[in-house]
Amino acid sequence: MASPILHIDLDAVCANWRRLDALSGAGTRTGAVVKADGYGLGAGRVARALAGAGARQFFVATCAEGAALRRLLGEGPEISVFSGHMAGDGGQIRDAGLVPMLNSVEQLTRHLETLPGHAFGIQLDSGMNRLGMEPGEWQAVGALALQARPRLLMSHLACADEPDHPMNRQQLQAFRAMTDGTGVARSLAATGGILLGPEFHFDLTRPGIGLHGCAPFDAGQKPVTLSLPMVQVREVATDETVGYSATFRAAAPARIATLAAGYADGLPRSLSGQATLWAGDIPCPLVGRVSMDLITVDVTHLAEVPEHLDILGPHQSADDLAAVAGTIGYEILTSLGARHDRRYHGGGA
Numbered sequence: 140m141a142s143p144i145l146h147i148d149l150d151a152v153c154a155n156w157r158r159l160d161a162l163s164g165a166g167t168r169t170g171a172v173v174k175a176d177g178y179g180l181g182a183g184r185v186a187r188a189l190a191g192a193g194a195r196q197f198f199v200a201t202c203a204e205g206a207a208l209r210r211l212l213g214e215g216p217e218i219s220v221f222s223g224h225m226a227g228d229g230g231q232i233r234d235a236g237l238v239p240m241l242n243s244v245e246q247l248t249r250h251l252e253t254l255p256g257h258a259f260g261i262q263l264d265s266g267m268n269r270l271g272m273e274p275g276e277w278q279a280v281g282a283l284a285l286q287a288r289p290r291l292l293m294s295h296l297a298c299a300d301e302p303d304h305p306m307n308r309q310q311l312q313a314f315r316a317m318t319d320g321t322g323v324a325r326s327l328a329a330t331g332g333i334l335l336g337p338e339f340h341f342d343l344t345r346p347g348i349g350l351h352g353c354a355p356f357d358a359g360q361k362p363v364t365l366s367l368p369m370v371q372v373r374e375v376a377t378d379e380t381v382g383y384s385a386t387f388r389a390a391a392p393a394r395i396a397t398l399a400a401g402y403a404d405g406l407p408r409s410l411s412g413q414a415t416l417w418a419g420d421i422p423c424p425l426v427g428r429v430s431m432d433l434i435t436v437d438v439t440h441l442a443e444v445p446e447h448l449d450i451l452g453p454h455q456s457a458d459d460l461a462a463v464a465g466t467i468g469y470e471i472l473t474s475l476g477a478r479h480d481r482r483y484h485g486g487g488a
């Protein structure tokens with residue numbers, strides 16, 4: 140059975156990175172977050188293209204992701220790890236030359252004891268209550284930590300996609316209170332924070348989703364097209380049903396196409412009976428349930444049934460599809476399945 144084809148335009152990813160980079164001043168470097176396999180698009184390929192565009196600092200969630208990325212990127216670019224230095228991570232951090240963002244006194248102690256002299260950063264909790272040292276903790280160990288010369292002090296905004304949310308200013312103030320006067324490089328902004336303006340930019344920004352043109356940087360280019368191959372087409376008579384639980388019943392004779400992708404490929408089951416696929420410029424409704432490996436689509440109105448229909452592409456972005464599924468573009472992209480045949484375009488591909 141043919142696979143879904145995931146076209147990834149690396150030139151569009153690089154163009155988005157350059158636009159995000161241009162939103163901050165010359166004194167602010169722009170990194171790139173490529174956790175979760177580069178938001179589902181392939182961390183190695185995305186990071187290599189961005190390194191070609193000038194990115195020098197990459198962020199991943201875990202040390203295992205960092206070690207895998209190091210093999211693909213080679214020496215040179217800095218790879219930082221949000222989850223910090225967890226028990227058992229020392230070997231990977233040392234061998235792959237990773238920079239853990241230490242999240243607690245426990246992690247700081249572990250790092251200084253197991254890898255003295257090895258680069259690290261510190262993640263501070265400015266109010267999100269997810270990762271990082273709290274103000275009290277930082278007050279207790281900050282002086283000691285600063286003596287060991289961290290490379291970066293960072294924190295993360297909880298509500299940056301809502302520019303008017305009062306949390307943004309509160310977190311900015313909390314971050315400044317913890318870091319002003321330290322002389323260490325600082326980072327607060329992910330994609331949303333970049334759009335909040337210069338006060339939020341500090342020395343380094345960390346865009347992830349914006350590289351893929353999703354909200355809050357939906358002004359960006361859309362690098363992804365997902366084309367689903369047709370397995371078969373059948374004629375369905377009036378009153379016949381389609382798929383599990385017989386949720387679609389034909390009101391008139393219909394032509395139904397079965398396509399090779401389902402919830403195991405990252406198409407949420409909540410798209411059942413809701414989503415639209417595209418034959419070029421012509422919309423075709425998904426009918427019936429999304430099953431594990433297959434979906435069914437009404438193509439009665441097409442003069443000719445093509446070999447593929449698009450579920451992501453020029454007419455439907457990851458955010459558009461997410462809105463239908465009741466989720467966010469981040470989840471659509473990072474769910475894109477391992478069965479997709481990824482085809483890269485541009486970016487030195």
Ligand SMILES: *Cc1c(COP(=O)(O)O)cnc(C)c1O
Binds near residue numbers: 330346347
């Ligand atoms: C995921 C993440 C980012 C990137 O966020 P986007 O909203 O995708 O730009 C930046 N910093 C941290 C700590 C993250 O967890």
